[in-house]
Amino acid sequence: MQVQGKNYRTIWLDENNENVYIIDQRFLPHRFVIEEISTVDQMVVAIKDMHLRGAGLLGAAAGYGIFLAAKEAAPTGDFENVLNISAKRICEARPTAVNPEWAVKRQMQAISQANSIEEKIKTSFKTAELIADEDAECCRMIGRNGFSLLKQIAETKKGKTLNILTHCNAGWLAFVDYGSATAPIYEAFSEGIDLHVWVDETRPRNQGASLTAWELLNQQIPHTIITDNAGGYLMQQGMVDLVITGADRVTRQGDAANKIGTYLKALAAKDNNVPFYVALPSSTFDWNMRDGVKEIPIEQRDPAEIKFVSGLNDGEIKEVLITPADSAAANYGFDITPSRLINGLITERGICKANENDILNLFPEKMQPA
Amino acid sequence: MQVQGKNYRTIWLDENNENVYIIDQRFLPHRFVIEEISTVDQMVVAIKDMHLRGAGLLGAAAGYGIFLAAKEAAPTGDFENVLNISAKRICEARPTAVNPEWAVKRQMQAISQANSIEEKIKTSFKTAELIADEDAECCRMIGRNGFSLLKQIAETKKGKTLNILTHCNAGWLAFVDYGSATAPIYEAFSEGIDLHVWVDETRPRNQGASLTAWELLNQQIPHTIITDNAGGYLMQQGMVDLVITGADRVTRQGDAANKIGTYLKALAAKDNNVPFYVALPSSTFDWNMRDGVKEIPIEQRDPAEIKFVSGLNDGEIKEVLITPADSAAANYGFDITPSRLINGLITERGICKANENDILNLFPEKMQPA
Numbered sequence: 001m002q003v004q005g006k007n008y009r010t011i012w013l014d015e016n017n018e019n020v021y022i023i024d025q026r027f028l029p030h031r032f033v034i035e036e037i038s039t040v041d042q043m044v045v046a047i048k049d050m051h052l053r054g055a056g057l058l059g060a061a062a063g064y065g066i067f068l069a070a071k072e073a074a075p076t077g078d079f080e081n082v083l084n085i086s087a088k089r090i091c092e093a094r095p096t097a098v099n100p101e102w103a104v105k106r107q108m109q110a111i112s113q114a115n116s117i118e119e120k121i122k123t124s125f126k127t128a129e130l131i132a133d134e135d136a137e138c139c140r141m142i143g144r145n146g147f148s149l150l151k152q153i154a155e156t157k158k159g160k161t162l163n164i165l166t167h168c169n170a171g172w173l174a175f176v177d178y179g180s181a182t183a184p185i186y187e188a189f190s191e192g193i194d195l196h197v198w199v200d201e202t203r204p205r206n207q208g209a210s211l212t213a214w215e216l217l218n219q220q221i222p223h224t225i226i227t228d229n230a231g232g233y234l235m236q237q238g239m240v241d242l243v244i245t246g247a248d249r250v251t252r253q254g255d256a257a258n259k260i261g262t263y264l265k266a267l268a269a270k271d272n273n274v275p276f277y278v279a280l281p282s283s284t285f286d287w288n289m290r291d292g293v294k295e296i297p298i299e300q301r302d303p304a305e306i307k308f309v310s311g312l313n314d315g316e317i318k319e320v321l322i323t324p325a326d327s328a329a330a331n332y333g334f335d336i337t338p339s340r341l342i343n344g345l346i347t348e349r350g351i352c353k354a355n356e357n358d359i360l361n362l363f364p365e366k367m368q369p370a
Numbered sequence: 371m372q373v374q375g376k377n378y379r380t381i382w383l384d385e386n387n388e389n390v391y392i393i394d395q396r397f398l399p400h401r402f403v404i405e406e407i408s409t410v411d412q413m414v415v416a417i418k419d420m421h422l423r424g425a426g427l428l429g430a431a432a433g434y435g436i437f438l439a440a441k442e443a444a445p446t447g448d449f450e451n452v453l454n455i456s457a458k459r460i461c462e463a464r465p466t467a468v469n470p471e472w473a474v475k476r477q478m479q480a481i482s483q484a485n486s487i488e489e490k491i492k493t494s495f496k497t498a499e500l501i502a503d504e505d506a507e508c509c510r511m512i513g514r515n516g517f518s519l520l521k522q523i524a525e526t527k528k529g530k531t532l533n534i535l536t537h538c539n540a541g542w543l544a545f546v547d548y549g550s551a552t553a554p555i556y557e558a559f560s561e562g563i564d565l566h567v568w569v570d571e572t573r574p575r576n577q578g579a580s581l582t583a584w585e586l587l588n589q590q591i592p593h594t595i596i597t598d599n600a601g602g603y604l605m606q607q608g609m610v611d612l613v614i615t616g617a618d619r620v621t622r623q624g625d626a627a628n629k630i631g632t633y634l635k636a637l638a639a640k641d642n643n644v645p646f647y648v649a650l651p652s653s654t655f656d657w658n659m660r661d662g663v664k665e666i667p668i669e670q671r672d673p674a675e676i677k678f679v680s681g682l683n684d685g686e687i688k689e690v691l692i693t694p695a696d697s698a699a700a701n702y703g704f705d706i707t708p709s710r711l712i713n714g715l716i717t718e719r720g721i722c723k724a725n726e727n728d729i730l731n732l733f734p735e736k737m738q739p740a
Contacts, residue, residue, distance in 0.1 A: 029693065029694040029697075030691075199697075201573070201676065201692070201693075202599070203571070203573060203597040203598065203599060204597050206692050206693075209676075209692050209693045209697075210692065210693065210694075213693055213694050213697040214694050214697075216697075217694050217696055217697055223697065223698065224697075224698045224699060224700045225676060225677070225693050225697050225698065225699040225700075226676070226699065226700055226701075226702075227573040227574050227598070227630065227631070227676060227701075228573065228597070228598050228599050228631070229572070229573055229598050229629075229630040229631025229634065229705075230630055230631070230700070230702050230705075231634070232630075232631070232633040232634045232637070232705050233630055233633065233668065233702050233704070233705035233706075234702070236633070236663055236705065236706060259599075260597065260599040260600055260603055261597070261598070261599025261600070261602070263602040263603065263606070263638070264599065264601070264602045264634040264635075264637065264638055265634075267602070267634065267637040267638060267641055268633070268634055268637060271637055293606055298603065306571065306579075306595060306596070306597060307595070308681070309679045309681060309690060309692065310690065310692075311678070311679060311690025311691045311692040312690055312691040313683070313688050313689065313690045313691070317690075318683050318688065318690055319683065319690075320679060320680065320681025320682055320683045320687075320688055320689075320690055321400075321681045321682040321683070322571070322576050322579050322580065322679065322680075322681040323399065323571075323576075323579045323580065323583055323595050324399040324580075324583050324584050324587050326587055327399075327569075327579075327583040327584075327586075327587055327593065327594075327595050328593065328594045328595065329594060329595040329596065330594045330595075330596055330600070331596075331597075332596075332600050332603050332604070334603070335599075335600075335602050335603035335606065336603075336606060
């Protein structure tokens with residue numbers, strides 16, 4: 001998508017296919033910083049410390065991470081072991097997300113089928129590129145499929161602006177390109193639909209206020225940033241026509257783990273008859289889980305993310321303490337939106353209801369859990 | 371309540387009963403600043419710019435504001451007119467709150483019954499003190515009445531810690547003393563109940579993270595600050611036994627206007643069978659309204675409160691920009707929690723269900739709207 005009028009992906013290789021480049025998202029929206037990543041160590045730090053984040057991008061980063069891992073393992077004389085250790089570290093850098101594990105598994109399987117170490121490295125390169133390209137293509141298709149939904153709701157507005165609310169950043173910055181929740185918005189906007197986006201700021205890391213808003217600005221799409229507290233009121237007042245969020249993990253029965261606070265918006269949408277949709281590439285499904293509330297592990301992050309807020313002051317990015325220094329804080333990263341609160345899932349294959357039967361109608365090859 | 375081991379109210383007169391003193395809450399939790407207020411102008415600024423805030427304290431401040439107004443009106447030779455203009459300015463400084471209007475009305479009625487201007491000033495002084503004392507006494511009684519509820523729920527915990535979630539600051543800083551939502555907590559804690567408070571940070575102004583946490587720290591009550599997004603997850607996981615919030619306005623049928631985001635917590639409480647209570651002195655009832663969602667006006671505040679976050683950096687209070695400079699933001703101050711989501715109202719007369727019948731059983735004198 002566009003950054004200051006120029007097209008970018010969120011992750012790419014240099015001309016010689018050696019080093020990985022990413023947009024270091026910690027500096028957005030204030031500075032546009034590109035980071036070079038040449039080692040597994042750097043990739044693990046980038047994933048863990050959220051230089052990059054988001055379901056699809058984490059998958060692509062893990063894919064490229066295994067490519068770096070294969071190159072590092074080659075000269076050690078203990079290729080299998082060294083690669084396995086790196087693979088484990090990459091998976092464990094963000095335990096709630098399913099995509100790194102998925103990408104690593106896919107890489108390991110592909111690599112295992114190559115014979116020489118040279119072949120294995122070549123395979124890991126090709127697989128990494130494939131994972132990234134497929135992610136972008138998935139999101140493009142989510143955009144097409146979601147567009148039909150937006151068009152349909154827009155038609156009921158009879159010339160009035162279509163108001164969409166989104167939580168966190170399930171934008172192109174969370175994927176390789178286009179995004180999941182944003183893809184239908186970008187598609188609908190480019191097709192001329194009159195729309196406006198309510199952007200939840202998404203505490204504690206403010207990915208809505210910093211990333212989604214920045215994306216929409218660069219795409220020149222009308223948007224308004226609100227606190228995470230505000231969505232319920234907007235829905236009570238009829239100021240939201242549709243909620244679209246992304247997901248970090250969706251179970252077979254359609255329960256969605258997503259950024260903390262998503263569940264609260266789904267409750268408000270239900271209470272006010274506002275359609276609530278989750279957009280995801282199928283790699284985000286966890287086919288081995290059913291009950292999201294009981295089964296999905298929720299990551300607890302550093303309380304400092306709550307106690308300190310980062311932003312621009314006098315041209316510099318600074319952190320300010322917003323609590324008493326001696327108060328405790330707890331930082332749960334995600335919550336679970338039960339499928340009963342979700343009107344539908346927007347995937348690259350189409351839109352389906354959030355229940356096992358309808359999901360498997362779109363993905364019949366997953367009839368048996370892996 | 372306690373500040374560094376010393377007892378304070380949030381508003382008081384100097385020894386000569388001339389000037390008003392308040393805790394300037396804008397500097398909390400980082401600095402404890404006392405402000406002297408000698409004019410109506412200063413009081414209007416203090417109310418409008420939230421040097422002080424909260425239902426009961428706004429009422430007391432309006433009461434003392436009319437005392438200052440009466441003193442200012444005396445030498446003008448146009449007592450009635452000048453007083454009326456000040457009264458209007460005080461009421462309009464925070465349009466969503468019902469307490470300033472209530473306090474001003476009470477003052478104006480009392481003053482109208484005094485004969486000389488000297489008598490009128492004396493009456494306005496007495497009435498201001500009475501409003502403050504009654505507010506404190508109301509909150510003390512809310513504490514006693516709420517305590518019986520907390521005790522009852524604590525007994526079901528069989529020795530485990532009682533977990534209470536609260537939103538915003540309905541603490542003693544929002545009243546003259548004790549608070550509404552916090553009064554039962556302070557009472558239960560002093561009665562030896564093992565409890566812990568989840569404190570919603572309460573964006574955009576972070577009154578939970580800055581004020582409620584600061585109160586609880588000074589009272590040495592165990593507490594943990596969370597984002598506004600987190601409460602739903604905590605309830606899903608059985609980590610909340612009770613929600614208590616305050617209110618800015620409650621209708622005859624029990625709909626409650628409170629800090630934006632309260633409605634979302636009430637929805638989550640309902641969805642997880644967690645009792646949700648609203649604590650309020652009866653001055654917060656608006657006996658002229660029934661349907662809160664349709665009738666209560668919601669204040670829109672400065673978008674800068676969303677775009678900038680204030681906190682401590684390098685020993686100084688600084689503001690940081692957390693959004694793209696060019697993105698729009700909207701700042702709705704309150705939402706409405708419909709009575710169907712409220713298990714009960716904790717008032718100075720006792721606890722009742724949130725419906726017109728049960729409310730009027732406690733306040734039979736309000737059978738006819740004013």
